[in-house]
Amino acid sequence: MASKRRIRRAKCGTKIRYASETEAKSAIHMLRRHDKLTSLVAAYHCPFCGQWHIGRSNLNAKRWY
16 A cells, blocks of 8 residues: 555646645646647646646546636
8 A cells, every 4th residue: 555655746746736726727828829839728726735737638627727
């Protein structure tokens, strides 16, 4: 069984952390403007670090950015 620290590192260890949903969404818009995105992404609140991350969306997501 994996430790919580190992799970947290795997989930958010290398991702950029944003303080708010607004900051994460503006980062998404900047990436789109510079054609850096190749898939649909969304901002989500991380339960491990309490910050916001950007990640690929699944088909069940309600809002696409």
